[in-house]
Amino acid sequence: EDKVVQSPLSLVVHEGDTVTLNCSYEVTNFRSLLWYKQEKKAPTFLFMLTSSGIEKKSGRLSSILDKKELFSILNITATQTGDSAIYLCAVAGGGATNKLIFGTGTLLAVQP
Amino acid sequence: DTEVTQTPKHLVMGMTNKKSLKCEQHMGHRAMYWYKQKAKKPPELMFVYSYEKLSINESVPSRFSPECPNSSLLNLHLHALQPEDSALYLCASSQDWDRGRRVEKLFFGSGTQLSVL
Secondary structure, three states: OOEEEEEOOEEEEEOOOOEEEEEEEEOOOOOEEEEEEEOOOOEEEEEEEOOOOOOEEEOOEEEEEEOOOOEEEEEEOOOOHHHOEEEEEEEEEOOOOOEEEEOOOEEEEEEO | OOOEEEEOOEEEEOOOOEEEEEEEEOOOOOEEEEEEEOOOOOOEEEEEEEOOEEEEEOOOOOOEEEEEEEOOEEEEEEEOOOHHHOEEEEEEEEOOOOOOOOOOOOEEOOOEEEEEO
8 A cells, every 4th residue: 555654743843943854655656756834724835856866955945855765854944933834745656546645744843 | 826716715514515615726727636634634635637527536425526617617516425524625736637657746725624514
């Protein structure tokens, strides 16, 4: 069965800390791995990773994929209270269809 | 306009009611999706429409009936729901949807929080 597992399930840090969120997967016909940030309701797109070892960066956020070990990490440096959200990892793949399989998410709380 | 708009934001309905959820996007996307998200759980795919045709139905019960009247609109008709159907219903769209070749990033709406009494 295809699965995407994220860790930790939740995390509390203070402003200015650096955090690393993990996503491991076992998905047939892997195509890409995507990270989303979900505040309140709508997940918003952060990164899409297709190739191993190539870091994607956007401001204080960065992510990298390891297709050999089947995992990805999302780093957030100098965290701010606005980074508080659920971070969802999703893998595109899954048999004959091209669909996103989501992990359970990591709830990040950044305290002032 | 990079928004996916969903209405209503909240909906409370009884088990005998018929209601509809609506979703609209004006980004020219040709693929639209319905996801269901229970509290503290990840979104789960329900349906995929590609070029206004139903491409995936993830074995969703028939009390949920999707409809795609045109490429910008997606509806989800609800009838005879059960309390366990209470959840956040998310609509999403992407530029395209290809069964095997390309991955597109999804743009999500803010969802409809549905409560079935």
